[in-house]
Amino acid sequence: MYVDMVTARHYEERLQEEYLEGKQPAFDISAGPIPGELHLAAGHEASGAGVCQHLRDDDAVTAPHRPHHVAIAKGVDLKRMTAEIFGRETGLGKGKGGHMHLFDPDVNFACSGIIAQGCPPAAGAALAAKKRNTDSVAVAFLGEGAIDQGGFLESLNFAAVRDLPVVFVIEDNDWAISMPKDRVTDVENGSRRAGGFDMPGVRVDHDDAVAIYEAAGEAIGRARDRNGPTLLEVQVHRRMGHFMGDPQSYRPERDQDAALARDSIERLAADLRAHGVDDDELDELREDAHKRVEEAIAWAKDQPEPEPGAAHEDVFVNPGSGVTDSEPEFELAGGDD
Amino acid sequence: MSQQTQRVERELTMSRAMVEAIATEMRDDDEVFYMGEDVADYGGIFDSTEGLREEFGYDRVMDVPISETAYIGAAVGAAQMGMRPIAELMFVDFFGVAMDQIYNQLAKNTYMSGGNVSVPMVLTTAVGGTYNDAAQHSQTLYGTFAHVPGMKVVVPSTAYEAKGLMHNAIRDDDPVVYMFHKRLMGIGWMPAPDGPKTPVPETDYTIPFGSADVKREGDDVTVVTLGLHVHRALEAAENLADDGTSVEVLDLRSLVPLDTDTIVESVEKTGNLVVVDEDYRSFGVTGEIVASVADEALGALDAVERVAVPDVPIPYSRPLENEVVPNVGDIEAAVERIQ
Numbered sequence: 001m002y003v004d005m006v007t008a009r010h011y012e013e014r015l016q017e018e019y020l021e022g023k024q025p026a027f028d029i030s031a032g033p034i035p036g037e038l039h040l041a042a043g044h045e046a047s048g049a050g051v052c053q054h055l056r057d058d059d060a061v062t063a064p065h066r067p068h069h070v071a072i073a074k075g076v077d078l079k080r081m082t083a084e085i086f087g088r089e090t091g092l093g094k095g096k097g098g099h100m101h102l103f104d105p106d107v108n109f110a111c112s113g114i115i116a117q118g119c120p121p122a123a124g125a126a127l128a129a130k131k132r133n134t135d136s137v138a139v140a141f142l143g144e145g146a147i148d149q150g151g152f153l154e155s156l157n158f159a160a161v162r163d164l165p166v167v168f169v170i171e172d173n174d175w176a177i178s179m180p181k182d183r184v185t186d187v188e189n190g191s192r193r194a195g196g197f198d199m200p201g202v203r204v205d206h207d208d209a210v211a212i213y214e215a216a217g218e219a220i221g222r223a224r225d226r227n228g229p230t231l232l233e234v235q236v237h238r239r240m241g242h243f244m245g246d247p248q249s250y251r252p253e254r255d256q257d258a259a260l261a262r263d264s265i266e267r268l269a270a271d272l273r274a275h276g277v278d279d280d281e282l283d284e285l286r287e288d289a290h291k292r293v294e295e296a297i298a299w300a301k302d303q304p305e306p307e308p309g310a311a312h313e314d315v316f317v318n319p320g321s322g323v324t325d326s327e328p329e330f331e332l333a334g335g336d337d
Numbered sequence: 338m339s340q341q342t343q344r345v346e347r348e349l350t351m352s353r354a355m356v357e358a359i360a361t362e363m364r365d366d367d368e369v370f371y372m373g374e375d376v377a378d379y380g381g382i383f384d385s386t387e388g389l390r391e392e393f394g395y396d397r398v399m400d401v402p403i404s405e406t407a408y409i410g411a412a413v414g415a416a417q418m419g420m421r422p423i424a425e426l427m428f429v430d431f432f433g434v435a436m437d438q439i440y441n442q443l444a445k446n447t448y449m450s451g452g453n454v455s456v457p458m459v460l461t462t463a464v465g466g467t468y469n470d471a472a473q474h475s476q477t478l479y480g481t482f483a484h485v486p487g488m489k490v491v492v493p494s495t496a497y498e499a500k501g502l503m504h505n506a507i508r509d510d511d512p513v514v515y516m517f518h519k520r521l522m523g524i525g526w527m528p529a530p531d532g533p534k535t536p537v538p539e540t541d542y543t544i545p546f547g548s549a550d551v552k553r554e555g556d557d558v559t560v561v562t563l564g565l566h567v568h569r570a571l572e573a574a575e576n577l578a579d580d581g582t583s584v585e586v587l588d589l590r591s592l593v594p595l596d597t598d599t600i601v602e603s604v605e606k607t608g609n610l611v612v613v614d615e616d617y618r619s620f621g622v623t624g625e626i627v628a629s630v631a632d633e634a635l636g637a638l639d640a641v642e643r644v645a646v647p648d649v650p651i652p653y654s655r656p657l658e659n660e661v662v663p664n665v666g667d668i669e670a671a672v673e674r675i676q
Contacts, residue, residue, distance in 0.1 A: 060418065094451030103450035110417065110446070110454070117437050120410020127411050128418035131370065131396070138414070151437065154407035161402060314452035315486050320594035321545035322489070322505040322513075331344045332497060332536040 001053055001209055002272060002282070005045035005265050007078075007289040008069035012040040012240070014293055015068075015085065018301075019244050027245045033301065035087045036098050041069040043207075043239035046264035047171045048073035050212030050234070051139060054220040060125035060138040062118030063111035065100045066171075070141050071111070076104040078296040088303035095306040096314065116142055116149035119168060123155045126166035126223070137165040137223040144233070145176025147190045156231065160197040165223035167216070170233040174259075177242040178250035194231035203233040207264035210271055237262050345536040350523025352384035354496035354537045358503035359386070359423065361541050363393055366421060369507060370397040372408050373425030373461075382427055383463045383522050405435035409460065413442045413512075416458035421507060426462040429478045429516065443512045444487030457510045459503075460488075465518040465565055465615055466662050468527055472650035475658070477564065479614065480621035482514050483592035489513045489546050490593040494521065494567040495535045498590055501544030508543065518564045532568040547594035551603070555585035558672050559603040561626050562613035563589040566663060570613055573668035584672060592622065600626065601633045608639040609675045613668055618645035642671040 015038065022032035029037070041048070044066065052073035055061065063070040071081055077092070084091025085099045092102050100113035108125070112118045122140035129136035146152050147170060159166050170190045174181055187193065194201025202219065204211045212234045219230035237259040241248045248256065269282055319325065349357065363369045370393075371386055377400040380387035390398040401408040405426060412424035426432060432439060439460065446454050466475030483490045489511055493499035499517065506513035521533040552567055553574050560570045567588045574584035585603050589596065604610050610630055612623040623643040630638060644663045652658050 060414070062414075092451065093449050093453065096451050097449035101445075101449040103446065103454045105417075105450075105454055108418070110450075112442060114437050114441050117406075117410065117442060120407050120438055121414030121417065121442060123407060124411030124414020124416070124422075125418050126414075128415040128420045131368075131415075131420065150434070151406045151410065154402070154404035155410070157402055158404055158407035158411060314448050314450075316489070316511040317447060317452055317455040318510045320489065321547050322509040322511075322543065324505060324543040324545045327501070327544050327548060328542045329342045330497075330536075330538050330542075331342045333344065333346045334536065 001049045001213060002268055003285050003289050004049035004052070004073040005209065005268065006286045007293060008045045008048065008072045009042055009265055010290045010293045011068060011072060012042040014297055016040060016240065016244060018297065023245065029245065034085060038099055038244040039066040039242065040240050040244065041066045043173065043237040043259060044171055045069050046207055046209035046212050047141070047169065047234045047236050050209045051169055051216040053213055054217050055139065057107045058134070058136045060108040060122060060136070061141070062122045063141045064115065064118060064143055064146065065113045066143070067100070067102060067111035071102055071109055074109045075107045076102065076109050077106070078292065079299045082296040082300035083303045086300045086303070087305065088300060089306040090303045094310060094314065116146035116151040118142065119152050119155035123159045123164055123166050126159065126164035127162065129165055135224050137167065137220055139167045139169060139220070141169045141171060143176065144170055144172040144181055144190055145179065145184070147193055148185055156193065156197045156199060159229040160199045163228045165226060166229045167219045167223055168229070168231045170231070171236050172233055173236045173238040175238055175242070175251070189233065191231050191233040199229055199231055201231045205235050207235055207237055207262045207267065209264055209268045343538065345538045347536060347539060348534055349496045349537040350529070351493065351496045351499045351517065351533045352387060352522040352524065354500040355385060355503050355517060356387055356389060357537070358500045358541065359507070360389060360392060362504065362507040363389070363397060368420045369423065370399065370420070371423045371425065372399045372401050372412060374401060374403060374427050376400060376425055381425065383517070383519050384524050385425060385461060385463070385517065405431060406438055409435045410438040410442060412458045413438060413446070413456055416456045417446065417454055421457050423459040423461060423507065426460060428474050429462040429464045430473050430476050432478065432481070440485050444485050447511065448487055455510045456512045459506045459513050459515050461515045461517065463519050464516045465520055466651050466658060467520050467565070469653060469655055469658055471653035475651035477516070477616045479516065479563070479592055479616045482516070483622070487512070488593060489591065490516065491546055491591040492516045492563045492589065494564055494588050494590070495533045496537045497535045498544060500537055501542050502590065504541050505543040505546060520565050530568045532571065544590065546591040547596050548590065549596035549599040550588045550590055551585065551599070552588045553584065553586040555583035555607070557583045557607055558609040558611060558675060559585045559587060559600070559607045560611045560613060560668065560672065561587045561589065561600055563592070564615060566613045566615055569663065569665050570668055572665045573672065576665070577669055577672055582672060582676060595629065597629045597633060601630055604630055605634055605637045608637060610638060611642045611644060611668070611671045611675060613663055614645040615662060616645060617648055618643060619648050621645065640675040642675050644668055644671045
């Protein structure tokens with residue numbers, strides 16, 4: 001868990017540096033080595049690590065537009081993921097998806113740039129597991145800003161009525177871009193949404209990886225034992241802007257300071273020290289994680305950009321005609337031809 | 338016809354042919370299942386699943402909450418895990434509540450994954466008017482679905498097509514939108530015109546997408562159309578033949594992919610093109626067909642006519658709906674204008 005978290009933190013900090021290259025002093029979204037928008041998850045690490053610790057490769061995960069910490073914790077190929085973020089040919093999606101649309105079928109990870117819309121496919125993956133009578137589960141991650149979306153609420157009901165082995169994880173970082181939670185919903189505790197669907201709802205109040213790990217273990221165990229879905233909300237914090245380049249002028253300074261002070265990685269490190277792990281060991285784990293990140297970034301930057309002609313490929317996996325390109329001949333009685 | 342060609346006598350309605358294909362695929366593959374509103378006990382409001390629940394039970398013929406985003410999205414998720422779901426959108430007009438799952442997930446996940454993820458599902462949906470159901474229950478929206486890349490879009494016009502296209506749709510590893518016209522299904526309370534009830538082989542067979550069918554050969558004018566209007570065009574062609582005009586009628590059968598070759602071949606013969614569509618005129622099927630022919634064979638085009646719904650919502654009252662949905666007379670008039 002600690003390794004996943006320090007990997008994810010260093011990953012986001014390094015991507016921030018790479019992303020801003022060429023974009024300063026005047027921010028130009030079209031400049032620099034990383035194309036497009038970039039939504040970094042520094043401050044969310046405890047959620048991805050605490051939840052995914054309980055998952056196997058055959059369990060499906062859908063993540064939202066802020067997906068890197070979840071992808072890392074789910075075991076997505078870090079080099080190919082990084083190459084995708086840099087828009088390179090050897091990326092997970094050959095440079096066609098980008099950082100909000102990472103797909104790694106080897107570990108059943110997917111993400112979507114549309115708020116709450118990962119929930120229905122996660123329910124569908126859970127439906128597939130149930131139909132196939134396996135003990136696989138599915139987890140949908142979403143932000144607290146997504147809890148008023150129809151796709152989320154419909155999925156809760158669909159999962160509840162079908163007893164699907166799925167866990168919905170709300171990552172509450174207090175902010176939906178510029179909108180604080182209390183201005184858009186009267187429900188302070190998003191997990192209470194579960195009550196309307198007769199589903200267990202659990203909230204973990206602090207950025208505490210161990211508490212998230214324990215709550216997620218219970219929810220995922222429940223799903224794996226075929227006892228139905230759970231809604232889990234975990235408090236995280238947003239250490240950076242909504243997207244890189246976000247001036248955050250809407251955000252009080254004290255809120256940013258408070259977010260920086262609530263460091264779940266430091267909290268977990270303190271827990272580990274209290275359990276007898278010494279600083280040298282923690283340093284070593286962190287250095288190994290940093291090394292892995294540096295290798296992935298170096299590898300990705302070394303990869304070729306896609307050939308322009310590749311833009312025309314991969315709309316379909318089968319030929320346009322489907323599974324056949326010829327029609328059998330029948331003599332239809334009474335036909336004109 | 339060669340000696341091996343099988344002669345087929347047995348006639349089915351379009352709905353029976355569609356269901357026969359689905360049932361056969363469900364028998365052959367446990368991973369095929371059907372989700373939709375009123376598809377189990379009711380058998381589909383338009384008979385699209387009649388009898389399936391009795392054979393396959395509620396686990397494989399699933400009635401779902403009125404939550405199109407959830408269950409169409411769940412079909413996407415199950416398909417990405419390798420199953421072969423069929424999800425039914427009761428009326429195509431209801432697409433709006435689930436358009437993100439259709440436009441942004443179903444259609445794009447294959448491409449965004451660089452082809453590493455496939456979405457082998459079928460989205461069935463009822464289309465069309467002619468029974469005074471007004472603006473929110475009468476559209477075809479062919480152009481809306483054919484517009485976004487990543488979905489194959491098929492439109493059967495007869496029972497024979499309904500079965501062969503459905504077999505191909507379920508077996509295809511890509512998402513296929515299967516748009517069936519209510520008026521063609523052969524439902525007791527919505528009588529079909531002559532034509533969609535055809536002989537249907539008992540064996541399973543696949544009709545390739547992107548293969549338009551010449552439903553009637555002719556020399557003077559090419560009429561390109563799909564769905565219900567195949568039958569209206571055939572009737573118009575029959576009437577015009579009495580006046581000495583020879584009309585060729587092409588049934589597109591699929592919009593994605595579009596069989597431009599067959600259209601161009603016909604236009605090169607006739608020089609005259611009439612496109613007939615039950616969808617809106619602007620930014621839709623008629624304009625696309627004309628543009629495609631112009632791209633490929635501008636020189637072969639002597640004259641062009643478009644027959645489509647003028648750009649108004651489908652009205653309720655009978656005389657109003659009849660005014661805007663192209664009828665046989667409208668097609669004949671277009672052919673005559675072009676001559």
